[in-house]
Amino acid sequence: MRPDQRPRFERGVELFNRGEFFECHEVLEEIWTPARGPERLFLQALIHFAVGFYHHQRGNPAGAERQLRKGLKKIERYLPEFWQIETEKLRDEVSRRLVAIAEGREIETYPKFQLRRTK
Secondary structure (H helix, E strand, O other): HHHHHHHHHHHHHHHHHOOOHHHHHHHHHHHHHOOOOHHHHHHHHHHHHHHHHHHHHHOHHHHHHHHHHHHHHHHHHHHHOOOOHHHHHHHHHHHHHHHHOOOOOOOOOOOOOOOOOOO
């Protein structure tokens, strides 16, 4: 990631973690659009998660399931960590929420983007 993109990425993480999924998707798309290579697909996975949970918030379980499945498929190549995001933990958390949505159960909490801080 370009150093000038880091603050925007951290803003997207913050929005996701607050459950502001539509806003998160908007911020991450600003980074995704010019991105190339592996980082582009990684950002797309995170965007799918944000859009999926936004659909869930809006009462669209089919849209949520579709987006979360796309994100899970794309995040697989970025395990266990990428860009300081604990992607393996994220994948597991999203998978659990996907099962709940598919079974028609309530989601009490949404996953978080766990950002590992460097020293």
